[in-house]
């Protein structure tokens with residue numbers, strides 16, 4: 001809890017995050033207090049593609065094709081997952097409403113440096129899209145029929161009236177922010193999934209698996225991204241019994 005307070009304090013004070021280059025040349029940020037990085041050091045871009053887009057959004061669309069997808073990301077951070085997902089969905093001609101929780105937005109000067117490094121390594125990435133994603137907290141139309149609504153709210157206090165087709169659970173790890181991986185929080189996340197919806201996370205810890213299973217989700221352990229043996233995908237069955 002005390003550690004969580006410092007994570008929040010440092011981020012809110014806009015103390016400089018350090019930019020690190022990961023193994024696939026994409027940058028990530030490091031929290032100056034916990035030293036936890038926003039992405040895997042084995043490849044930030046590969047992680048975003050493998051854990052969130054491929055195992056989450058692409059998998060969901062393969063199972064339930066639809067022209068409009070409702071997505072939720074816990075921990076918007078640098079916007080890498082959002083940017084990659086929107087770019088891929090544009091190629092498929094699928095629109096999305098992307099909701100993202102970020103109680104501690106990164107300072108714009110830091111995002112500007114991060115974006116420069118990212119686009120230097122990946123010239124196909126639109127710097128305009130990245131800037132757009134960070135430009136406001138309000139619901140904003142993004143190109144190609146996508147909308148983004150950022151919520152400056154803690155996951156613990158987020159109680160949406162709608163459900164989501166796909167949830168990206170990308171909070172800091174249970175060792176840094178254990179309160180975000182408690183059974184009640186996992187149960188709330190399960191309740192936010194639409195029937196047939198999928199939640200993906202890099203975290204495959206036993207207590208997290210059991211928490212999602214206890215909340216009535218079907219759990220799959222998948223091959224993780226480079227450097228990580230496993231990741232999790234959870235599906236909400238159509239006949240859902242909450243908190244089995």
Ligand SMILES: C[S@@+](CC[C@H](N)C(=O)[O-])C[C@H]1O[C@@H](n2cnc3c(N)ncnc32)[C@H](O)[C@@H]1O
Pocket residue numbers: 011037038039074075076077078079080081082101102103104105153154155156170171172177180
């Ligand atoms: C691992 S990083 C997310 C990386 C991000 N998905 C990206 O692509 O850059 C975790 C994020 O969770 C945010 N966070 C911290 N406490 C939170 C809370 N209580 N609820 C929601 N998000 C939180 C942090 O500010 C941080 O941006």
